[in-house]
Amino acid sequence: MAKSPSKRNGGKKKQEEANLKLTSMMDMFTIILVFLMKSYSTDVEVNVDPSMAEKMPISISEAKLEEEAEATVQISATAILVKNKTVVKLSNFQVPKDKLDAGNPFLIVPLYEELNKLRENAQKLEDAGAIVKGEPYKFKGLLVIKGERKLPSALLMKVMYSAGQAEFAKIYHAAIKGD
């Protein structure tokens, strides 16, 4: 008796195409997209790393940065950073005496030098007639200070004074929005 042909070898499989149902995924993506677009803003922002953010002061102010800052100074208990580069190491918000100007205890010399370098570079750009975002570049002297909430005013004054000496006259203080 002839065997009936094996289904495994000879039987033709039904060529059904698996349709992926994307509708629910589309719903989810649409909600996420709408949420993200709603919170999208073109404002100038300053980056803050989360470890610093939790130590920063809290403010009820709604004010924002109007223009892009030319420099950012971060002050923690252990260091002063300019544009994320350590310029002075501190010990519990104390500046070592050798980093202060001998004749003027308000001037933090390495901070002044670093900010002055930035100002000189900006001045060179301005003199060369550089175009930034479609407009001729102009040095505005805008500085953002990100400090810890326990930062004593004595050190803040020294930083602000040093910045002032380097011709950074517009000083913004970054704080976390809250009540």
Add this chain to the structure above:
Amino acid sequence: MAFKPSGRGEKPSMESEEPNLIPIMNLMVILIPMLLLNYHFINLAMLNTSLPATGEGGGEQQEKKKDEKPKLNLTVSITLKGFTLAGAGGVLVKKDGPTIPVIGDNEEEQWKNFDYKKLNDMLLDIKKKYPYEKDIIIMPAPKVDYQTIISTMDAVRKVRNDDFSEDVNKDGKANELDKVLFPGVNISPGIF
């Protein structure tokens, strides 16, 4: 001969065809990471201050402002004992202490000790008497911390309660600007 049954009565197939969502999905997959990168998880406030001008001599400025009303030179000094208010006319001093003494004794978080509400109320009274005045000088003592300075700046810039617009604003415009106290904040190292 029997006729072929008419097709009119046949029901159309109820299977709806799904639209091709793949191109939209591609778009979403690009848009969502792009927007996520721009998303700010930390909302920052930026408080503008300036250092008091030095070396200007003041001659030219004084000439320019001859017609203007006299400057109040309002100053808020912050010490660990509280706020002291001073103006061109004198200092608001209470017996043996600051104008607004501290209301707490928290050494770890000293910013919680200060009475910002009372400071705000007192500045509101001053603003009612000098509505043209916009500038204020904050003079923190060396040991005052950054949070206290920021909270003081918040208290001197805007009215915290809502009873201001009716008193000062007489042209009927009620907007956010009416609640402004002294937005021109200068920070100056105090002599203590």
